[in-house]
Amino acid sequence: xxxxxxxxxxxxxxxxxxxxxxxxxxxxxxxxxxxxxxxxxxxxxxxxxxxxxxxxxxxxxxxxxxxxxxxxxxxxxxxxxxxxxxxxxxxxxxxxxxxxxxxxxxxxxxxxxxxxxxxxxxxxxxxxxxxxxxxxxxxxxxxxxxxxxxxxxxxxxxxxxxxxxxxxxxxxxxxxxxxxxxxxxxxxxxxxxxxxxxxxxxxxxxxxxxxxxxxxxxxxxxxxxxxxxxxxxxxxxxxxxxxxxxxxxxxxxxxxxxxxxxxxxxxxxxxxxxxxxxxxxxxxxxxxxxxxxxxxxxxxxxxxxxxxxxxxxxxxxxxxxxxxxxxxxxxxxxxxxxxxxxxxxxxxxxxxxxxxxxxxxxxxxxxxxxxxxxxxxxxxxxxxxxxxxxxxxxxxxxxxxxxxxxxxxxxxxxxx
Amino acid sequence: xxxxxxxxxxxxxxxxxxxxxxxxxxxxxxxxxxxxxxxxxxxxxxxxxxxxxxxxxxxxxxxxxxxxxxxxxxxxxxxxxxxxxxxxxxxxxxxxxxxxxxxxxxxxxxxxxxxxxxxxxxxxxxxxxxxxxxxxxxxxxxxxxxxxxxxxxxxxxxxxxxxxxxxxxxxxxxxxxxxxxxxxxxxxxxxxxxxxxxxxxxxxxxxxxxxxxxxxxxxxxxxxxxxxxxxxxxxxxxxxxxxxxxxxxxxxxxxxxxxxxxxxxxxxxxxxxxxxxxxxxxxxxxxxxxxxxxxxxxxxxxxxxxxxxxxxxxxxxxxxxxxxxxxxx
Numbered sequence: 063x064x065x066x067x068x069x070x071x072x073x074x075x076x077x078x079x080x081x082x083x084x085x086x087x088x089x090x091x092x093x094x095x096x097x098x099x100x101x102x103x104x105x106x107x108x109x110x111x112x113x114x115x116x117x118x119x120x121x122x123x124x125x126x127x128x129x130x131x132x133x134x135x136x137x138x139x140x141x142x143x144x145x146x147x148x149x150x151x152x153x154x155x156x157x158x159x160x161x162x163x164x165x166x167x168x169x170x171x172x173x174x175x176x177x178x179x180x181x182x183x184x185x186x187x188x189x190x191x192x193x194x195x196x197x198x199x200x201x202x203x204x205x206x207x208x209x210x211x212x213x214x215x216x217x218x219x220x221x222x223x224x225x226x227x228x229x230x231x232x233x234x235x236x237x238x239x240x241x242x243x244x245x246x247x248x249x250x251x252x253x254x255x256x257x258x259x260x261x262x263x264x265x266x267x268x269x270x271x272x273x274x275x276x277x278x279x280x281x282x283x284x285x286x287x288x289x290x291x292x293x294x295x296x297x298x299x300x301x302x303x304x305x306x307x308x309x310x311x312x313x314x315x316x317x318x319x320x321x322x323x324x325x326x327x328x329x330x331x332x333x334x335x336x337x338x339x340x341x342x343x344x345x346x347x348x349x350x351x352x353x354x355x356x357x358x359x360x361x362x363x364x365x366x367x368x369x370x371x372x373x374x375x376x377x378x379x380x381x382x383x384x385x386x387x388x389x390x391x392x393x394x395x396x397x398x399x400x401x402x403x404x405x406x407x408x409x410x411x412x413x414x415x416x417x418x419x420x421x422x423x424x425x426x427x428x429x430x431x432x433x434x435x436x437x438x439x440x441x442x443x444x445x446x447x448x449x450x451x452x453x454x455x456x457x458x459x460x461x462x463x464x465x466x467x468x469x470x471x472x473x474x475x476x477x478x
Numbered sequence: 479x480x481x482x483x484x485x486x487x488x489x490x491x492x493x494x495x496x497x498x499x500x501x502x503x504x505x506x507x508x509x510x511x512x513x514x515x516x517x518x519x520x521x522x523x524x525x526x527x528x529x530x531x532x533x534x535x536x537x538x539x540x541x542x543x544x545x546x547x548x549x550x551x552x553x554x555x556x557x558x559x560x561x562x563x564x565x566x567x568x569x570x571x572x573x574x575x576x577x578x579x580x581x582x583x584x585x586x587x588x589x590x591x592x593x594x595x596x597x598x599x600x601x602x603x604x605x606x607x608x609x610x611x612x613x614x615x616x617x618x619x620x621x622x623x624x625x626x627x628x629x630x631x632x633x634x635x636x637x638x639x640x641x642x643x644x645x646x647x648x649x650x651x652x653x654x655x656x657x658x659x660x661x662x663x664x665x666x667x668x669x670x671x672x673x674x675x676x677x678x679x680x681x682x683x684x685x686x687x688x689x690x691x692x693x694x695x696x697x698x699x700x701x702x703x704x705x706x707x708x709x710x711x712x713x714x715x716x717x718x719x720x721x722x723x724x725x726x727x728x729x730x731x732x733x734x735x736x737x738x739x740x741x742x743x744x745x746x747x748x749x750x751x752x753x754x755x756x757x758x759x760x761x762x763x764x765x766x767x768x769x770x771x772x773x774x775x776x777x778x779x780x781x782x783x784x785x786x787x788x789x790x791x792x793x794x795x796x797x798x799x800x801x802x803x804x805x806x807x
Contacts, residue, residue, distance in 0.1 A: 095508040097505070114761075116761040117760075117761060120514065335798075338798070338801070342527075342764075343530075343763065344757050344761040344763065379754070379805045380805070382757070383801075383802045383805040383806065386798040386801055386802050387798060387802055390798050396799075425799065
């Protein structure tokens with residue numbers, strides 16, 4: 063079985079390992095842009111910069127660590143092939159390089175993995191085996207298979223070379239924005255965060271690294287508090303849904319990281335939406351967790367030069383779509399009203415007129431006089447309206463009521 | 479360019495001058511590509527994402543190039559612009575940065591979100607009734623009464639030169655990633671962005687430049703074929719709200735007729751598909767009008783097999799509903 067402690071042939075990862083990884087990765091992965099964000103700076107009061115690992119090959123930072131690990135394989139190991147367990151970004155990271163290095167790759171995924179994720183990894187040339195209920199179970203199976211078949215298991219985070227590879231993202235970030243005062247980095251198993259800590263400490267001792275976790279999987283924060291780590295349930299930040307932090311990563315984080323902020327599901331969802339609205343960037347849940355932390359406690363970061371590690375952009379199109387639409391409702395920018403009309407000519411016109419005068423933009427009208435269970439002389443109409451905010455919705459509803467049109471809000475917003 | 483109000487078409491030196499003027503103010507947007515997408519497409523697709531520009535579109539470049547040159551003693555008079563879209567936001571942001579007042583004239587029925595966005599950037603919004611009022615009259619009155627300086631959306635040399643900095647940046651940035659473009663495709667409404675970009679490209683990379691438009695607003699394509707400015711037929715409609723100019727600009731067409739290799743056009747559905755691609759593969763948000771050049775490349779309106787193409791994604795100011803519609807494609 064894979065034992066991370068056996069992978070410590072050169073002790074813990076240090077900055078020289080990361081610098082070697084920088085050289086090794088040249089031309090193998092993208093050197094992603096780091097950009098200032100005046101919009102997010104305005105919103106939060108911090109001076110915000112973004113490291114765009116959502117622009118990385120395969121849409122996440124994972125290709126960095128997987129390449130550094132796989133480049134270290136011996137000829138015999140390359141021939142035998144590699145094994146990994148992941149339904150997400152790590153699978154793609156390993157799959158991408160396996161294909162390019164000509165190394166056969168077998169990726170274990172949980173049995174219930176959505177078809178699109180399987181297909182995306184297979185498209186990279188990897189063999190996918192669906193086994194286990196959870197990623198953790200798949201991982202155990204994968205480790206056993208690797209040992210039985212004499213293949214190398216590529217760990218997603220608990221490997222010195224993987225940590226070194228992930229650290230290169232922070233080295234680049236600091237090359238581009240050397241005077242960052244804080245970096246907020248997502249933590250799942252802790253590979254990206256451990257690399258970030260080492261690179262940040264080597265850059266400047268006063269540079270603060272803040273970890274960011276989702277409330278559903280606060281495992282590293284729990285370990286920091288001396289509690290037994292756990293985590294459960296579905297989260298939009300599936301990239302960092304890790305129940306047990308790494309054996310190698312945890313001490314690195316403990317040595318360098320002052321604290322770990324934990325954010326709620328709704329905050330993460332809102333951060334994904336704000337990245338779209340304000341920054342016009344597509345970011346996956348785990349990649350938006352640092353922004354969620356910043357939005358959650360702006361006073362803590364006010365006036366500081368803050369770098370957000372935008373770790374990935376692989377979000378499912380349906381999930382993204384529902385985040386966007388829920389965002390509209392949440393902000394009071396979209397409302398669906400059910401309005402009672404007397405079924406006389408012109409009453410619908412009067413209703414739309416009132417909404418128009420009040421500045422609501424009607425996007426959809428559903429008028430089902432024939433089929434709805436309402437008295438024959440009355441009718442109901444459902445109208446979807448673009449609005450400015452919750453107050454604006456209230457204003458429109460009051461105006462309709464004042465003219466005798468009973469009005470009910472169908473979409474549940476912060477009005478309640 | 480000696481005058482703030484020159485009506486001569488800009489030359490390449492004006493674009494280099496604009497680049498100096500914009501330095502430190504406009505963002506030098508990166509070039510993006512996705513090697514996995516390239517493999518799938520069979521050609522190299524490089525994107526210039528102006529959705530990541532200040533105010534979410536390229537319009538800030540031209541507006542700032544003009545507004546920042548207004549002499550100190552004239553700044554108190556403010557600027558005025560007609561627009562309900564990206565130009566409004568570009569002008570408002572540029573004026574605010576220069577400590578100037580901006581008045582943006584918009585139709586009363588413009589979406590309130592756009593009105594609010596423009597106000598948030600510091601613009602004073604004046605609404606007019608399309609049925610009973612003329613925006614030109616309101617604009618003239620403001621110019622007469624306050625001496626406000628009109629900032630046109632495209633048919634003005636400083637605006638064209640400002641947008642042309644995109645072409646200059648592309649020519650520098652492709653060198654950094656060892657790419658040799660075989661073609662550049664740029665969205666066209668009034669033609670300011672494509673003419674400026676083509677001017678810069680003609681002096682640097684010297685590769686073919688194409689305009690891209692919605693099928694129903696293909697006035698550049700038809701004008702290039704006819705050799706003279708052709709209007710959009712009455713009643714045309716498209717979801718590409720940033721590209722609904724009724725006819726190519728005079729100044730812009732004088733450049734485009736000389737510099738463009740041809741005009742391409744795409745359907746609204748193709749634009750939506752391109753928006754989806756942009757979101758899922760390139761991880762950027764592009765509005766329908768901003769996606770037409772990308773759409774023209776993805777659907778290979780010109781043969782791109784084995785080639786390298788640069789497309790400008792000109793803006794990202796799309797409503798979430800439109801993004802959701804694209805994602806459902």
